[in-house]
Amino acid sequence: MGRVARFEREFARAQATEVVDLPWGYALLQHDFPVSWAHNRLVVTAPVDAETAIATADLVLGGAGCRHRLVTYLDAAEGERAAPAFAAAGYGTHERLVTMVHGGGPVHGDRARVEALTFAELRPSLLADWRADFPDDPEADIEQLADRSLLAGRGAEVAFLGVRTPAGRVVARGELYRRDGVAQFENLITHPAHRGRGHARALLAEALARSAGDDVRFLVAEATGWPRGWYRTLGYLDRVEAHAFQRTPAACPSR
Incomplete structure (x- = not known):
């Protein structure tokens, strides 16, 4: 999973026009595609209180002119703990995303x-x-x-x-x-x-x-x-x- 995490990090950063490194993660900005939420978001990689993450999203994404907010927590436990604070801050969508790795067996299809x-x-x-x-x-x-x-x-x-x-x-x-x-x-x-x-x-x-x-x-x-x-x-x-x-x-x- 370390290789998957490195792939995702490097792949995402390569597509950004600006990366803002933070003590507990980073922000991705793609100034040429501001309506793409996937390319304009915060990624939390280490423990941080949810209020700090929310305020930073307002500062960085809002400062770049984005009207949306998207914050991804890579640690499941940290994400669960942060959920109530994000709901209180008006984040109406909370998605749980699962990384799935293929086990190597054959898949038959035309x-x-x-x-x-x-x-x-x-x-x-x-x-x-x-x-x-x-x-x-x-x-x-x-x-x-x-x-x-x-x-x-x-x-x-x-x-x-x-x-x-x-x-x-x-x-x-x-x-x-x-x-x-x-x-x-x-x-x-x-x-x-x-x-x-x-x-x-x-x-x-x-x-x-x-x-x-x-x-x-x-x-x-x-x-x-x-x-x-x-x-x-x-x-x-x-x-x-x-x-x-x-x-x-x-x-x-x-x-």
């Missing part, structure tokens, strides 16, 4: 249906999906949310994997990041009308095949979501839990 996509091929699907989630957002914000996927290439080797219809529409996709013998597969999505056809399994099988030579292969799942159980059936094992606290400027999903 890999022939999976393609490696260029970003230009993937981008229309990203734009359409984000527009569906945020129908009232300005076009510039939607473009930021789609184009932030390009940032991953600053910190790792990236493969955009997808399943397309004969007409060329991307109906399932995922992103594989590889660096220094560690591989992470994330953002696995199948459009609702195309679920139940084995696309997700095929994408996961392809990602594992492409990273077969890596020492560690992992992903991050919501602790309470159904995909966690599905990943377990495919050989992923629970390893560590983190906590993420979000305060949104309006009622809308995470981004």
Whole structure:
């Protein structure tokens, strides 16, 4: 898990335009993509009282012009202890995130249906999906949310994997990041009308095949979501839990 932690830290920092180091963690800022919450957040890596973390989020994220607040605790026990203070401070979303490592067994899926996509091929699907989630957002914000996927290439080797219809529409996709013998597969999505056809399994099988030579292969799942159980059936094992606290400027999903 030390290698996973190092991968995540270096991968995240490589995508930032500014990193603010703190005695108990660090803040990531991406000035070119201010609407991307994942790229503008605080990461708590050592014990600190929740009030200090909350005040620092206001100072750093607010000072950078961010309206949202996102604070991630990498230690599960510290996150649990901080939860009441974050709730009192208006952080309406508390997510438990589980890092899952693949145990090495085979995953069978129809890999022939999976393609490696260029970003230009993937981008229309990203734009359409984000527009569906945020129908009232300005076009510039939607473009930021789609184009932030390009940032991953600053910190790792990236493969955009997808399943397309004969007409060329991307109906399932995922992103594989590889660096220094560690591989992470994330953002696995199948459009609702195309679920139940084995696309997700095929994408996961392809990602594992492409990273077969890596020492560690992992992903991050919501602790309470159904995909966690599905990943377990495919050989992923629970390893560590983190906590993420979000305060949104309006009622809308995470981004």
